[in-house]
Amino acid sequence: MPALLEARELHAFYGPTHVLHGVSFAIEPGGITALLGANGAGKTTSLRALCGMIATRGEVLFDGRPVRGKATEDVVRLGVAHVPEGRGTFASLSVEENLRLGAYSRRDRASLQTDFERVYHYFPRLKERYQQQAGTLSGGEQQMLAVSRALMMRPRLMLLDEPSFGLAPLLVQAIFDILRAINRDEKVAMLLVEQNAAQALDIADHAYVLETGRVMMSGPSAEIRSDDAIRRSYLGY
Amino acid sequence: MKPDWRIAALAAGLIVVCALPFLVSDYRTFQFTLVMVYAIALLGLNILTGFNGQFTLGHGAFYAIGSYTAAILMAHYNVPYWATLPAAAAVCLAAGFLFGLPALRLEGLFLALATLSLAVAMPSILKWKGIEQWTGGVQGIVLIKPEAPFGLPLNQDEWLYYFTLAVAILMFVLAWNLLRGRVGRAIVAIRDQPTAARAMGINSAIYKSVTFGVSAMYAGVAGALGAIAVQFVAPDSFQVGLSFVFLIGAVIGGIYSISGAVFGAAFVLFVPHISEGISRAAPQAIFGAFLIVFMFVMPVGIAGFLRLAWDWARRRIQRSSHVTGEAS
Amino acid sequence: MDAFLLQVLSGLATGGIYASLALAVVMIYKATHVVNFAQGEMAMFSTYLAWQLIQWGMPYWGAFFLTLAISFVGGVAIERIVIRPFESHDATLSVVTVFIGLFLILNSLAGWTWEYTLKSFPSPFPAEAYLGGYLSGHQAGLFAVVLVTLAIVYAFFRFTPLGLAMRAAAENPVSSRLVGIRVGWMLALGWGLAAALGAVAGIMVAPLVFLEPNMMGFVLIYAFAGALLGGIDNPWGAVIGGFAMGVLENIMGVYVVGTELKLTVALVIIIGVLVVKPAGMFGRTVVTRV
Numbered sequence: 001m002p003a004l005l006e007a008r009e010l011h012a013f014y015g016p017t018h019v020l021h022g023v024s025f026a027i028e029p030g031g032i033t034a035l036l037g038a039n040g041a042g043k044t045t046s047l048r049a050l051c052g053m054i055a056t057r058g059e060v061l062f063d064g065r066p067v068r069g070k071a072t073e074d075v076v077r078l079g080v081a082h083v084p085e086g087r088g089t090f091a092s093l094s095v096e097e098n099l100r101l102g103a104y105s106r107r108d109r110a111s112l113q114t115d116f117e118r119v120y121h122y123f124p125r126l127k128e129r130y131q132q133q134a135g136t137l138s139g140g141e142q143q144m145l146a147v148s149r150a151l152m153m154r155p156r157l158m159l160l161d162e163p164s165f166g167l168a169p170l171l172v173q174a175i176f177d178i179l180r181a182i183n184r185d186e187k188v189a190m191l192l193v194e195q196n197a198a199q200a201l202d203i204a205d206h207a208y209v210l211e212t213g214r215v216m217m218s219g220p221s222a223e224i225r226s227d228d229a230i231r232r233s234y235l236g237y
Numbered sequence: 238m239k240p241d242w243r244i245a246a247l248a249a250g251l252i253v254v255c256a257l258p259f260l261v262s263d264y265r266t267f268q269f270t271l272v273m274v275y276a277i278a279l280l281g282l283n284i285l286t287g288f289n290g291q292f293t294l295g296h297g298a299f300y301a302i303g304s305y306t307a308a309i310l311m312a313h314y315n316v317p318y319w320a321t322l323p324a325a326a327a328v329c330l331a332a333g334f335l336f337g338l339p340a341l342r343l344e345g346l347f348l349a350l351a352t353l354s355l356a357v358a359m360p361s362i363l364k365w366k367g368i369e370q371w372t373g374g375v376q377g378i379v380l381i382k383p384e385a386p387f388g389l390p391l392n393q394d395e396w397l398y399y400f401t402l403a404v405a406i407l408m409f410v411l412a413w414n415l416l417r418g419r420v421g422r423a424i425v426a427i428r429d430q431p432t433a434a435r436a437m438g439i440n441s442a443i444y445k446s447v448t449f450g451v452s453a454m455y456a457g458v459a460g461a462l463g464a465i466a467v468q469f470v471a472p473d474s475f476q477v478g479l480s481f482v483f484l485i486g487a488v489i490g491g492i493y494s495i496s497g498a499v500f501g502a503a504f505v506l507f508v509p510h511i512s513e514g515i516s517r518a519a520p521q522a523i524f525g526a527f528l529i530v531f532m533f534v535m536p537v538g539i540a541g542f543l544r545l546a547w548d549w550a551r552r553r554i555q556r557s558s559h560v561t562g563e564a565s
Numbered sequence: 566m567d568a569f570l571l572q573v574l575s576g577l578a579t580g581g582i583y584a585s586l587a588l589a590v591v592m593i594y595k596a597t598h599v600v601n602f603a604q605g606e607m608a609m610f611s612t613y614l615a616w617q618l619i620q621w622g623m624p625y626w627g628a629f630f631l632t633l634a635i636s637f638v639g640g641v642a643i644e645r646i647v648i649r650p651f652e653s654h655d656a657t658l659s660v661v662t663v664f665i666g667l668f669l670i671l672n673s674l675a676g677w678t679w680e681y682t683l684k685s686f687p688s689p690f691p692a693e694a695y696l697g698g699y700l701s702g703h704q705a706g707l708f709a710v711v712l713v714t715l716a717i718v719y720a721f722f723r724f725t726p727l728g729l730a731m732r733a734a735a736e737n738p739v740s741s742r743l744v745g746i747r748v749g750w751m752l753a754l755g756w757g758l759a760a761a762l763g764a765v766a767g768i769m770v771a772p773l774v775f776l777e778p779n780m781m782g783f784v785l786i787y788a789f790a791g792a793l794l795g796g797i798d799n800p801w802g803a804v805i806g807g808f809a810m811g812v813l814e815n816i817m818g819v820y821v822v823g824t825e826l827k828l829t830v831a832l833v834i835i836i837g838v839l840v841v842k843p844a845g846m847f848g849r850t851v852v853t854r855v
């Protein structure tokens with residue numbers, strides 16, 4: 001089965017600084033892949049590179065078609081939803097408006113109502129607060145909103161950047177359970193960047209471990225999880 | 238040997254400049270006098286906006302204050318023309334400092350707005366009936382051109398040229414000294430990294446207000462000289478267009494350098510459709526387009542471009558001398 | 566009391582013009598964090614276009630709407646062609662110089678094409694007085710037009726997907742790209758809208774002041790003052806500020822400082838607001854992180 005998203009020898013730059021050095025990875029349709037590593041390993045940079053948000057070199061293929069060098073909004077319109085670091089919600093707009101924006105680029109606007117209901121099904125808390133200004137939501141609610149907005153895009157692939165960041169453990173568990181449900185029921189593939197390796201490996205099928213902009217290790221998540229040496233050196237537990 | 242080169246060039250330039258009035262017509266001499274006047278004004282602008290990063294669209298207003306100070310002193314109080322310069326300098330230094338104080342908190346476009354309003358309001362302030370007995374209202378004040386002192390064999394235009402030249406040299410040397418030392422570094426530090434500057438103990442507030450005052454002082458001295466040269470002040474000579482002209486001249490000349498003021502002044506005077514005040518011809522549309530393209534291509538202005546060209550040339554020469562060195 | 570009411574009401578009428586222009590300025594500011602110093606000249610140019618169309622025999626309202634459409638397209642074009650290349654240039658200096666260039670181009674093109682003689686501009690509203698003689702026909706009509714325009718703009722931003730997208734693009738361009746919004750085009754549309762708003766302001770003010778290339782200068786200053794007063798990043802504030810400036814202008818002019826210093830009043834207000842509360846009455850104070 002051809003990979004849904006594939007990066008080959010991907011280099012990325014912040015201005016003159018070379019931060020990704022020929023990274024290669026592939027994401028299968030419908031699967032969950034984890035991108036792990038310590039702070040500064042290049043995980044967030046990888047996601048940004050995939051979406052054309054920074055300068056890059058190399059190849060990125062989505063569904064076999066090259067997308068490296070395309071503008072972010074064009075990559076996104078192909079079916080890639082990026083839930084960025086820090087949630088990226090539109091703080092001054094309401095929850096509902098944020099969700100509506102998720103559906104902005106879709107042709108088939110008619111089914112908007114069903115999409116709203118689907119999102120509220122996963123995150124009932126959002127339905128309670130649908131008129132509230134997004135900036136006044138709690139951290140956990142903002143994360144829910146960010147994921148929901150991505151869901152509204154009916155994406156084929158979701159890129160998630162540190163969804164556990166700043167959230168209490170119980171909430172993290174809840175959100176990861178929902179992510180797993182979304183992946184299973186909506187058939188959305190996921191690329192999960194996480195510092196919380198344990199949680200990520202729990203729901204991922206496959207994992208890559210990055211260090212200083214290079215892929216150090218990759219394999220099925222069961223393998224990575226059971227390898228003590230890797231865990232201690234790269235994942236910190 | 239660059240340093241000797243530079244001094245030689247400067248000396249040569251100075252000789253040419255001193256000989257100029259005897260080589261050209263009186264009208265040209267008058268024009269060159271005005272170039273120097275504008276250069277002084279632009280130098281003030283460069284110090285404030287180029288070196289200190291405080292954006293002003295109100296430079297023309299301080300020029301106006303300087304002009305009127307000189308005119309009022311000469312016309313109503315019989316103050317000799319040369320004494321009006323220190324007076325104008327003092328008045329504008331104070332006015333600029335006072336304006337700079339509240340303006341401290343403003344950045345970028347907000348400061349531009351505030352200074353723009355000052356420039357726009359200036360003509361109507363000058364026309365105000367309340368101070369008409371001094372300002373002469375809408376008609377303004379007419380002045381008399383000074384004669385050469387000590388019976389020197391110079392006509393009025395020539396004398397004024399040398400007088401202005403002396404003042405200009407003084408002002409430029411002052412600026413050069415100021416910007417070269419600690420003060421200059423502090424001023425630039427405030428422009429580039431304001432927070433770091435404060436953290437290093439530079440009293441930003443005082444420096445910024447004083448820089449505003451100094452900049453206004455330069456405009457004021459220029460304004461006084463300008464009034465004497467043109468022999469006339471009136472509110473409508475100081476419309477908002479003047480501030481635009483100054484800014485454009487500074488930008489084109491090169492706002493980040495001292496020499497830029499001279500290039501800018503020459504540009505302002507000799508590209509005739511601007512110097513007539515923002516007035517009436519389609520060439521201005523072309524000029525506006527030129528300005529936009531210029532900003533895109535050469536934001537460092539003529540002075541900056543010359544410096545880049547000079548550096549490039551110097552590197553080429555060094556490289557070729559290295560090669561010959563190795564070969565031998 | 567009578568005279569006072571007269572000043573207030575006519576102040577509200579002219580305030581509507583300031584409000585429209587202020588809204589145009591704030592719209593562009595919100596999206597790009599730059600103040601369009603050439604907004605007045607764009608409005609002036611549009612007004613000349615309308616005048617020309619009427620001279621050629623087009624009925625008033627036909628010319629009005631056609632001018633709005635042309636202004637819209639013009640605004641989009643200016644953003645794409647003139648402003649876009651400077652998007653990466655951070656310096657206030659380059660941006661403002663470009664605006665000055667634009668200002669000069671528009672101002673002198675207008676003067677060259679239509680000369681500097683004062684022209685009178687027709688009003689589509691009946692000449693008789695309204696509200697018991699307090700408002701002239703034109704003032705009342707102007708007020709109505711401005712209110713309708715502002716209502717349409719509000720409805721557009723609040724209720725349409727495109728309006729939502731533009732608001733999003735102004736607030737958070739990065740996240741907007743992540744939902745597929747073409748942020749560059751949103752900016753261009755914003756400019757188009759602002760240009761159309763400016764055209765409304767210009768066409769409405771022209772019958773009051775006579776058409777000439779420098780007519781929008783002081784209107785722009787009042788609009789700036791109003792926008793600052795209301796909060797430079799708040800559209801509602803801009804509108805309220807604009808109306809307030811209209812009333813203040815009249816009250817100050819008649820009762821306090823006399824008509825000659827009216828512009829100085831605007832200056833004082835601008836400086837006052839900037840010093841005391843740069844965020845204006847309704848704006849948000851922005852905290853910059855070191």
